[in-house]
Amino acid sequence: MSAGVDEQEQANPGVQRGPGNDLRLVSLSKQFGAFTAVNDLTLTVPAGSFFALLGPSGCGKTTTLRMVAGLEAPTAGDIFLGGQDVTRLRPYKRPVNTVFQNYALFPHLSVAENVAFGLKRRGRKKVDAEVARLLDLVELGDRGRRRPQELSGGQQQRVALARALINEPEVLLLDEPLGALDLKLRRQMQIELKRIQTEVGLTFVHVTHDQEEAMTMADTVAVMNAGVIEQMGPPGELYDNPATTFVANFLGQSNLVAGHVTRMRDDLVEVDVEGTTVLASRTRSHADSGAVWVGVRPEKVFLDSSGQTRDHGINVVRAGRICDVSYTGVSTQYLVRMPWGQELTVFEQNTGARELFRVGACVDLGWRAEHTFVLDAAQDAHAGVEYEDLGT
Amino acid sequence: MTAPAPFPGGGGADDQQQPPPPRRSRTGYLLLLPGTLWLLLFFIVPLVTLVSTSLYDPAGTLETGYQLTFAFGNYVDAIDDYATEFTRSLLYGGLATLFALLLGYPLAYAIAFRAGRWKYVMLLLVIAPFFTSFLIRTLSWKMLLADQGVIVEVLRFLHILGDDGRLLATAPAVVLGLTYNFLPFMVLPLYASLDKIDVRLIEAAGDLYASPPQAFRRVTLPLSMPGVVAGTLLTFIPAAGDYINVELLGTPQQTMIGNRIQSLFGAGSYPAAAALSVTLMLLILAMVMLYIRRAGTDELL
Numbered sequence: 001m002s003a004g005v006d007e008q009e010q011a012n013p014g015v016q017r018g019p020g021n022d023l024r025l026v027s028l029s030k031q032f033g034a035f036t037a038v039n040d041l042t043l044t045v046p047a048g049s050f051f052a053l054l055g056p057s058g059c060g061k062t063t064t065l066r067m068v069a070g071l072e073a074p075t076a077g078d079i080f081l082g083g084q085d086v087t088r089l090r091p092y093k094r095p096v097n098t099v100f101q102n103y104a105l106f107p108h109l110s111v112a113e114n115v116a117f118g119l120k121r122r123g124r125k126k127v128d129a130e131v132a133r134l135l136d137l138v139e140l141g142d143r144g145r146r147r148p149q150e151l152s153g154g155q156q157q158r159v160a161l162a163r164a165l166i167n168e169p170e171v172l173l174l175d176e177p178l179g180a181l182d183l184k185l186r187r188q189m190q191i192e193l194k195r196i197q198t199e200v201g202l203t204f205v206h207v208t209h210d211q212e213e214a215m216t217m218a219d220t221v222a223v224m225n226a227g228v229i230e231q232m233g234p235p236g237e238l239y240d241n242p243a244t245t246f247v248a249n250f251l252g253q254s255n256l257v258a259g260h261v262t263r264m265r266d267d268l269v270e271v272d273v274e275g276t277t278v279l280a281s282r283t284r285s286h287a288d289s290g291a292v293w294v295g296v297r298p299e300k301v302f303l304d305s306s307g308q309t310r311d312h313g314i315n316v317v318r319a320g321r322i323c324d325v326s327y328t329g330v331s332t333q334y335l336v337r338m339p340w341g342q343e344l345t346v347f348e349q350n351t352g353a354r355e356l357f358r359v360g361a362c363v364d365l366g367w368r369a370e371h372t373f374v375l376d377a378a379q380d381a382h383a384g385v386e387y388e389d390l391g392t
Numbered sequence: 393m394t395a396p397a398p399f400p401g402g403g404g405a406d407d408q409q410q411p412p413p414p415r416r417s418r419t420g421y422l423l424l425l426p427g428t429l430w431l432l433l434f435f436i437v438p439l440v441t442l443v444s445t446s447l448y449d450p451a452g453t454l455e456t457g458y459q460l461t462f463a464f465g466n467y468v469d470a471i472d473d474y475a476t477e478f479t480r481s482l483l484y485g486g487l488a489t490l491f492a493l494l495l496g497y498p499l500a501y502a503i504a505f506r507a508g509r510w511k512y513v514m515l516l517l518v519i520a521p522f523f524t525s526f527l528i529r530t531l532s533w534k535m536l537l538a539d540q541g542v543i544v545e546v547l548r549f550l551h552i553l554g555d556d557g558r559l560l561a562t563a564p565a566v567v568l569g570l571t572y573n574f575l576p577f578m579v580l581p582l583y584a585s586l587d588k589i590d591v592r593l594i595e596a597a598g599d600l601y602a603s604p605p606q607a608f609r610r611v612t613l614p615l616s617m618p619g620v621v622a623g624t625l626l627t628f629i630p631a632a633g634d635y636i637n638v639e640l641l642g643t644p645q646q647t648m649i650g651n652r653i654q655s656l657f658g659a660g661s662y663p664a665a666a667a668l669s670v671t672l673m674l675l676i677l678a679m680v681m682l683y684i685r686r687a688g689t690d691e692l693l
């Protein structure tokens with residue numbers, strides 16, 4: 001998406017946008033009794049950006065959104081919107097709207113009345129044209145007179161979106177709005193949401209536990225776990241350069257192998273992995289001495305028959321044995337048992353350039369130094385793994 | 393799942409949910425049978441008897457017997473002679489319903505949204521008065537409101553009542569008795585419909601710029617309308633036809649139509665009593681229909 005903040009400013013001359021209207025959470029915490037749902041959370045959502053808050057169920061995403069919306073009072077910390085402290089502002093006074101996890105459409109009002117609700121409460125009398133425009137935007141122009149409960153799940157979701165968008169809030173909060181939809185509709189709605197966000201140029205904070213959804217839609221992804229932000233950045237950067245084992249496992253998959261740092265070169269780190277020296281670039285090293293996890297994404301690894309890999313310029317670990325092959329059409333997933341007993345995952349595109357390896361074949365694993373990341377060994381190598389499986 | 397998706401534009405398969413065709417089966421009618429018999433025996437038969445009694449010759453007595461002469465004049469006489477009592481019944485019943493609504497709504501609201509773990513204790517307290525008899529409870533009010541009672545003394549002391557002012561045997565006492573006695577009939581349906589409201593809808597209203605009073609007016613109140621309608625009907629209908637409260641807390645000056653019907657039946661003036669009963673019934677029915685039509689069509693779900 002190339003529509004930058006500048007273009008959006010021109011598209012909406014009436015709405016003042018810019019760095020002044022960033023959403024800033026500063027040391028935000030929320031406790032329910034002794035339980036800490038959100039712990040000392042600090043982040044900035046730039047105006048006009050599509051920001052995704054990604055994390056497993058129960059990690060505090062909804063609680064964070066509810067604090068921004070004013071539906072939950074923070075135990076500590078502050079919320080700023082365009083420089084204004086809104087921490088103690090009542091929800092109906094905040095220029096923020098929410099698309100709720102369950103939509104929360106008013107059952108006693110028609111679709112059009114639902115959409116008009118926010119404008120009417122702010123004293124606007126003539127709302128019909130505006131309502132029609134928004135219903136057209138979400139492609140429900142002919143459903144205005146229906147009751148929400150007469151619509152399908154995907155349509156209700158779009159009504160909820162129109163009901164929030166019509167108010168042109170500074171920030172639109174979306175709480176897993178696509179969670180109830182089936183996979184296909186979900187993919188369509190992702191594209192649709194992204195299109196609308198680019199079109200109207202509002203700031204979206206999108207909460208999800210689906211890592212694919214977060215990566216395809218957002219400019220910035222914040223990975224949240226147990227009430228804290230583990231890492232934040234553009235999707236590609238998080239994927240290529242995870243800073244914690246949780247991010248490495250929750251966002252896609254990773255091979256994490258134990259090693260220890262032996263030498264620091266100018267821009268490279270040398271790590272000894274089971275007697276083999278592996279290189280990693282320093283920009284992707286989040287630990288620079290002692291025991292570490294050496295990580296590489298499964299699709300970055302290539303396989304060769306044992307002894308055939310030339311090892312200059314790339315990392316090679318030798319003498320693995322293929323113990324499982326699953327063919328998925330586009331690609332093949334290999335499980336390779338290493339001499340030290342660990343099983344590593346390798347994805348290979350089925351380019352057809354050569355035969356698939358068979359179970360039992362002896363292989364070498366190679367990957368480039370810049371695709372290697374190094375993480376502190378104090379963390380659990382399996383953090384975030386189980387969630388990823390549940391997420392899909 | 394290979395069919396083209398209905399998404400842009402709508403009109404897809406998931407958009408038109410047609411109701412399944414009604415199933416025709418004899419079981420349904422058989423299941424209706426016990427209810428129908430019950431209605432026939434205890435509603436239709438008494439109703440026909442009542443209506444025909446109201447058309448008996450008013451000159452009849454227990455000794456001479458009664459004759460069905462289609463004496464529609466009974467109705468004219470009933471309305472002529474007892475217009476004040478009718479008006480008073482509707483007024484007292486209406487006031488009691490209004491007060492019960494004003495008291496009952498906040499109470500039901502508190503139980504549904506604010507009581508937390510005390511919810512069921514509070515509900516039990518609402519029903520608790522039913523553990524003793526209606527008569528005993530009304531008699532207790534008679535003692536509470538008595539001229540030498542604490543309430544009257546305090547009100548006199550505060551000069552809210554004059555030095556010889558009293559509560560017992562006044563219209564306010566009757567309305568108070570009616571309100572008290574029928575309050576649970578208001579609270580329970582109100583609670584039932586308030587408790588069903590998803591609080592997230594009220595939060596959504598707040599999120600959409602509705603201040604708490606606006607959220608109440610636009611979301612909570614409309615969604616609780618089924619309870620308001622049920623509660624006001626369940627209160628108004630028995631309250632308008634009541635005679636015990638006047639008997640115990642009022643004087644002949646507060647006579648309601650229920651007292652007249654009761655005394656006429658007691659005196660053997662069956663045709664007049666029946667004509668009054670039928671008139672009261674039709675009057676209430678007409679008001680209820682009007683009310684449901686106004687409150688019902690667009691507010692009820």
Ligand SMILES: Nc1ncnc2c1ncn2[C@@H]1O[C@H](COP(=O)(O)OP(=O)(O)O)[C@@H](O)[C@H]1O
Pocket residue numbers: 032035037055056057058059060061062063064
């Ligand atoms: N009102 C509440 N009272 C007590 N605990 C709560 C409350 N709301 C949320 N929690 C707890 O806080 C944690 C985070 O919840 P939530 O923010 O809803 O997670 P998410 O949206 O990421 O799934 C959960 O463990 C949940 O049980």
Ligand SMILES: [Mg+2]
Pocket residue numbers: 061062101175176
């Ligand atoms: Mg949630």
